[in-house]
Amino acid sequence: MKAALMTEFGAPLKIGDVPEPQVGADDVLVKVSACGVCYSDVKLWTGRSPVKPSLPHILGHEIAGTVAGIGPNATGLEKGDPVTVYLYDTCDQCAACRAGRDNHCIAMKPYPGSAGRPGGFAEYVSVPSKNALKVPAELDFSLASLLPDAFNTPYHAIVDLARVRFNETAMLMGIGGLAMGGLQILKLVGARVIAVSRTESKLEMARKFGADIAINSTKTDVVREVRRLTDGHGVDHVFDFVTTPQTLDQGVRSTRPGGKVVFLGYSEPIPLNIGTIRFISLTSSRNGTRQNLRDLIGLASAGKLKSQVTRTYGLDDATGALTALSKGEVTGRVVLRI
Ligand SMILES: NC(=O)c1ccc[n+]([C@@H]2O[C@H](COP(=O)([O-])OP(=O)(O)OC[C@H]3O[C@@H](n4cnc5c(N)ncnc54)[C@H](OP(=O)(O)O)[C@@H]3O)[C@@H](O)[C@H]2O)c1
Numbered sequence: 185m186k187a188a189l190m191t192e193f194g195a196p197l198k199i200g201d202v203p204e205p206q207v208g209a210d211d212v213l214v215k216v217s218a219c220g221v222c223y224s225d226v227k228l229w230t231g232r233s234p235v236k237p238s239l240p241h242i243l244g245h246e247i248a249g250t251v252a253g254i255g256p257n258a259t260g261l262e263k264g265d266p267v268t269v270y271l272y273d274t275c276d277q278c279a280a281c282r283a284g285r286d287n288h289c290i291a292m293k294p295y296p297g298s299a300g301r302p303g304g305f306a307e308y309v310s311v312p313s314k315n316a317l318k319v320p321a322e323l324d325f326s327l328a329s330l331l332p333d334a335f336n337t338p339y340h341a342i343v344d345l346a347r348v349r350f351n352e353t354a355m356l357m358g359i360g361g362l363a364m365g366g367l368q369i370l371k372l373v374g375a376r377v378i379a380v381s382r383t384e385s386k387l388e389m390a391r392k393f394g395a396d397i398a399i400n401s402t403k404t405d406v407v408r409e410v411r412r413l414t415d416g417h418g419v420d421h422v423f424d425f426v427t428t429p430q431t432l433d434q435g436v437r438s439t440r441p442g443g444k445v446v447f448l449g450y451s452e453p454i455p456l457n458i459g460t461i462r463f464i465s466l467t468s469s470r471n472g473t474r475q476n477l478r479d480l481i482g483l484a485s486a487g488k489l490k491s492q493v494t495r496t497y498g499l500d501d502a503t504g505a506l507t508a509l510s511k512g513e514v515t516g517r518v519v520l521r522i
């Protein structure tokens with residue numbers, strides 16, 4: 185099969201022919217139709233991720249396609265079924281798994297595209313059958329590919345962790361692929377949304393997708409503006425998709441006493457002065473659960489989610505997609521169509 189192979193950190197991917205993946209007894213083979221490109225792929229590609237894949241490696245964890253092969257123990261799927269792929273290969277036995285907290289499993293195996301398992305920048309990928317969730321045939325594969333991460337990560341943070349309620353005010357920092365998913369979920373739960381970013385086209389897209397207020401952090405003092413907009417109180421929730429010392433500071437100082445800040449982005453160590461964090465809950469969050477993804481498939485099937493994809497690339501130009509994302513040039517999300 186054809187695949188975009190990472191053979192050197194940060195170097196152009198090489199398009200090559202590699203054997204189709206072995207389909208394990210509990211796995212299904214998915215013929216990839218679309219694979220979203222996430223900033224976490226950029227970190228893996230450039231060697232800045234906490235985990236380093238051994239090379240050659242196939243990136244890509246936002247996968248949608250059709251079932252093309254079925255392992256002997258796999259049940260519930262037929263060849264030709266359109267699916268999207270939940271990320272985590274959970275143990276299903278630890279306390280977190282038994283409680284339905286799949287994303288907290290203490291014994292999960294690597295997810296597709298991360299160190300230790302080939303991903304979706306290829307014609308085929310093998311995934312655990314329990315992670316291949318059926319989607320309606322009418323659902324666009326690009327949108328389906330974003331559900332497991334660009335939507336599921338903010339969904340879990342907004343719905344399960346922060347438990348945002350109708351009429352609360354939430355601030356999104358770093359308007360990229362994930363934040364554009366989060367924005368849609370926040371509008372569905374009836375929140376007032378403040379979008380904060382540095383690039384005008386990203387703020388413009390946020391406005392089009394329903395952001396009530398968009399703040400350009402290079403032109404406006406974020407904390408002062410947020411306080412003005414909230415009668416001096418600050419917002420109820422912050423979702424930080426960047427997490428630098430600067431966004432931490434802006435986020436914390438923009439939050440009302442008793443509010444919540446959820447960190448979804450990660451890059452560098454952040455200094456924390458507990459003395460300045462009065463009564464605020466700070467937490468980080470990782471992806472979501474299988475149930476979250478099922479909820480999102482339901483929402484997408486009902487036409488309640490819009491794709492934030494602004495450009496598609498062929499497999500041959502996967503490097504172009506990664507490069508654009510690494511330079512901050514992507515508005516919304518880009519996907520590979522395979
Ligand atoms: N927690 C999880 O489970 C999980 C899952 C997936 C991804 N992630 C992480 O979440 C983050 C966002 O991912 P994504 O795919 O949405 O990325 P993305 O599309 O690149 O969006 C992030 C946006 O943040 C802004 N930004 C970037 N660097 C910044 C900086 N130094 N200061 C201020 N703003 C900055 C950029 O917009 P402007 O040009 O407007 O500044 C950028 O478009 C990444 O760190 C990714 O690794 C976490």
Ligand SMILES: [Zn+2]
Pocket residue numbers: 222223224225245333
């Ligand atoms: Zn991701």
Ligand SMILES: [Zn+2]
Pocket residue numbers: 274275276277278279280281282288289290291292
């Ligand atoms: Zn487990």
